Structure formats: C-alpha cells, structure tokens
Amino acid sequence: MAPTLRPIDAADHAFLRSVYATTRAEEIAMAGWDAGTADAFVGMQFDAQHSFYRKRYPAGQFDVVLDGATPLGRLYVSREAQRIHVIDIALLPAYRNRGTGGALLAGLMREAEQRGAAVTIHVELNNPAMSLYERLGFREISSAGFHRLMEWRATTLTHKEHTA
Template sequence: METLRPSTEEDLPFLREVYAASRAEELDQVEWPPGQREAFVRMQFDLQDAQYRGGNPDGSFDVVEVDGTPAGRLYVDRRPDDIRIIDIALLPRFRGAGIGGRLLQALLDEAAASRRTASIHVEVHNRAARLYERLGFRPAAERGLYRLMEWSAA
C-alpha cells in the first residue's frame, strides 16, 4: 500500500536517485567520464527542485512510500481552481504496478470533490502521457518540449 509523507532534507539523496532514474534513458545516451554523470544529475536535480519549490511555494512535496519503503515522489500545488501535479516519478522497480494510477486517481477524486480541474505538464515524448489520457486528461496547450494536459469532472 502506498502512502505519502512530506519530504525532508534527509530525503535529498533518495530524491536525487528518483530524478536520475527518471532521466536514465536520456542520460544513458552519453558516455560520461567518471563522476561527471553524478555531478550533472546533482546539478540538474538541485535546479529543478529550486524551480519547483520557488514556483509553487504552497505546494506539497511528498515522498511516495510503498509498504514503508521510499518508492518515488509526488509534488502537487493545490490552487484555488486547479490541482497542479508538479511532478510524479517512481523508481523503476515500482513502475507498472498501478501505484502512479492510484495516486493520480486520488488527486482526480479530490479535484472532482472540490470542483477543481487537475493539470500536469508532460514532456511531449513521455510514455506516461498514455496513462494521463486513460485517466481523462486532455491536451490543452503545447509549450516547447512540454504539453499541458488538463482534466475536468465536467
């Protein structure tokens, strides 16, 4: 069973691992000198984390746990009219088990109950877009490499 808990400073190494796993396919295309991949991942994670937190000061930044084991992250900004899913990512060994779908469905249920939309930015070539579409998200805007997808109960 998955649960959420607020991330802390002690979770930073784990959150970097989740970030690295989410970029592995892309990063595997480069031959890295010793230590350079890790330094790059740390720098990119730190920039992304600062951007996410700075742009969503009221957001919740949670660690996803499965049976008490850290499995991923779920970042959400609950806005007056919209539940913005800032990021959802799971370590590879937890993917494909329905965890992400259940977490997203809970957010959609919350959005419906509070009469809000739900939205997420997705990289255009991200395979997870199929999951979002199955859950009822629809493309709303193209922004370079990203597509804004929105869900509404109406």
C-alpha cells in the same frame, strides 16, 4: 497496499536525487559520459529543479510516495483555487507500471471532482506515462516546445466512463 505520502525532509535528499536520476537515465546514457560527469550533471540538474519547484510553488506539497515504510518515488502537488497542479510525479523503475501512479492520480482526481476543480500536469512529449494520463482522461490544453499541459476535469469523462 495503497501508496501513502509523507512530507519530504532533508534526510530524503539522496533518495529524491536517485528518483530524479532514473527519469534522466536514458538521456544520460545517450550522452556517453563517464560516471563522474553523469553524476555531476544529475546533481546539478536535480538541485536546480528542486530549487525552482520550491520557489515557483512555495505553498506546494512535496511528498515521498511510500508502500509501508518503503520509499517508491515522489509526488509534488500545488493546490490552487481552480486546480490541483501535479508539479511532479516520479517513481523508481521497479515500481512503475504497477498501478501506483494511477492510484495517486485517481486520489487527486477524486479531490478535484469534490472541489469542482481540474487536475493539471506538464508532460514531456516523449514521456512514457503519457498513455496513463490519456487513459485516465487527461487532455492536452496547450503545448510549448517539448511539453504539453494536460488537464483532467470530471466533465471530460466520456459517456462510457460515466456509466462504468
């Protein structure tokens, strides 16, 4: 089944926080904190990130990713004149490496191609999804600190991808 999207609402807060926590789990485990400290840290960081995203992208589309009625993750997107910017994409660990993220990105890529726009995403250097972005044809266009700005354009497809 292809993933679907629905706008987030206040009732999704705990779910969205749990998705965020999975993206920080390895880092938190290395810190060696007790459960209460780790939970407080995740809560503070999630709230700060969510608030930043809402302020930075007031017209953004903030969605829960679904398989039927089952929430799998989140997809936050900002549609601008010349680009579709993936603010954030994150799936629960049980739903990673199953094609869901690729399907979501492919949909955005089709939309961008129809509009003559690019798809962009900021990616941490050690993000395990980096290989997915590269496989889909995203290319680094800039880097700062621990992040790369990756971009996909229909014109960046290789000859092999055009003929496939």
